[in-house]
Amino acid sequence: DAGITQSPRHKVTETGTPVTLRCHQTENHRYMYWYRQDPGHGLRLIHYSYGVKDTDKGEVSDGYSVSRSKTEDFLLTLESATSSQTSVYFCAISDSWGQSAEQYFGPGTRLTVT
Amino acid sequence: GIQVEQSPPDLILQEGANSTLRCNFSDSVNNLQWFHQNPWGQLINLFYIPSGTKQNGRLSATTVATERYSLLYISSSQTTDSGVYFCAVTWGKLQFGAGTQVVVTP
Numbered sequence: 001d002a003g004i005t006q007s008p009r010h011k012v013t014e015t016g017t018p019v020t021l022r023c024h025q026t027e028n029h030r031y032m033y034w035y036r037q038d039p040g041h042g043l044r045l046i047h048y049s050y051g052v053k054d055t056d057k058g059e060v061s062d063g064y065s066v067s068r069s070k071t072e073d074f075l076l077t078l079e080s081a082t083s084s085q086t087s088v089y090f091c092a093i094s095d096s097w098g099q100s101a102e103q104y105f106g107p108g109t110r111l112t113v114t
Numbered sequence: 115g116i117q118v119e120q121s122p123p124d125l126i127l128q129e130g131a132n133s134t135l136r137c138n139f140s141d142s143v144n145n146l147q148w149f150h151q152n153p154w155g156q157l158i159n160l161f162y163i164p165s166g167t168k169q170n171g172r173l174s175a176t177t178v179a180t181e182r183y184s185l186l187y188i189s190s191s192q193t194t195d196s197g198v199y200f201c202a203v204t205w206g207k208l209q210f211g212a213g214t215q216v217v218v219t220p
Contacts, residue, residue: 033208042200042210042212042213043200043202043210045207045208048207058207059207088155090157092208101145101204101208102145102147102159103147103202103208104159105149105157105159107155107156108155108156108157110155
């Protein structure tokens, strides 16, 4: 199994509070991704990173920001959590980009915003 | 963007049965992955199969890229095969299908 951990694994927070989710990898892969999974929508890309301090938006990036200060860590921040951000969040990694990339997923973080 | 369609959406199997899951995609791709999401939510890589056929135990997969489809075969199903099976293609970024929910009953 790819060495990917996510923390916390479960979190309940209140509307309007900031939340940061962490993804940590031990594979030294260049590319990292954040997805959310919701019933009826499958997995959707929030943000991704193609190197330290290099990030870009995915298809559902509104309300989220990311940072990557080290190869091994990719942080997802909800500046002011809303109930619509209740979801399961997955981090993924790959060692290449685009059509040759095989992605590996972390265990997920279940976030509930009340 | 690329469309990824999986069928059937749901599948109920008796233990020991065989089954075939299908993934169709709307454009040429050079990358296709199959994942299993177990009942605990973990996403497990099954196959990275841009073309051809691969086998891993009771599971095998075939991708015919020129005809834009991939098949996942489950043979002699076990209750531990229950969960959701996703195919995903890379077309710029990874695009997932909606999944096939599989329930294997004893």
